[in-house]
């Protein structure tokens with residue numbers, strides 16, 4: 001049973017590493033960015049609400065985000081554990097996550113931080129070319145990360161694992177898995 005949150009600035013490679021880790025740990029990868037993009041493409045009510053925030057690189061309001069995550073975590077596959085990617089993104093969401101898990105008598109095992117240089121990640125994102133990957137929006141997402149999300153690193157100090165996010169994808173996922181196993185005792 002592994003419940004892990006990945007934290008790192010936009011472009012740190014959280015998505016890629018989350019997929020690799022979820023495969024190795026045998027638990028689902030839950031990405032709030034992917035969930036939102038699915039709602040947007042299906043033009044659901046939630047998608048319509050979320051879209052303007054995403055386009056501006058702002059956080060979607062917690063009232064919308066928390067409900068979506070609560071629903072996803074209630075699904076069967078998530079009872080085995082999860083790799084959460086993109087949530088929580090502020091300390092209020094972290095508090096919500098804690099109470100969602102407490103309902104199942106569960107808690108987070110570890111928070112894995114991918115540490116990368118800001119300029120490096122801006123360049124990576126510009127190369128990726130998603131519709132919200134224009135330079136202004138990218139820079140805004142970086143600012144939002146530093147002001148709203150980075151305080152989580154302190155919030156989670158007792159279960160934080162920081163690894164270097166620069167380098168070869170496979171090398172980083174090996175590094176991530178080793179660090180995680182060392183921390184959780186491989187359970």
Ligand code: ADP
Pocket residue numbers: 009010011032033034036053054055057058059060061065085086087088089093141
């Ligand atoms: P990136 O990490 O590159 O910014 P994501 O796919 O994680 O991309 O997120 C894309 C957008 O989705 C964010 O800019 C934000 O608008 C919205 N989003 C994702 N997760 C959250 C969250 N936990 N809270 C609020 N908004 C979120």
